[in-house]
Amino acid sequence: MTLNQLSSTLKEMYSNAPKNEQVTMVHLFGIKYAEHLQKIGVREVVQQSGLPISYNTEINKGINLAKYVSPR
Template identity: 45%
Template structure:
């Protein structure tokens, strides 16, 4: 998956999140797509920009990516 598709997925997850759960969805994105993000050779900041969300959320994407080593999405 390229960085543009990842940005689209992030945008959809963020926009479709239930009220009060948008940050959790950003974490989930980082967890679920950590390997794809690394393969796309992009940054969390670039993905936030592509998703048209605040670049401040890059930290939350990175947290999710780090958590991906320890959790499994069911």
């Protein structure tokens, strides 16, 4: 995936998240796209998505979880 694809997917997942589950969707994004994010860089994706840069930490949590879990 490209930087543009990742950033738009992140923004979409965040925007369409059920009420009070936005951060959960950010974690899920990190889990689902961990390999791509490690190649491109989390910071760039967050910056381009327009979300606060603090979500960088939340995506990294998802990347770390990707070693142990998989989405249903």
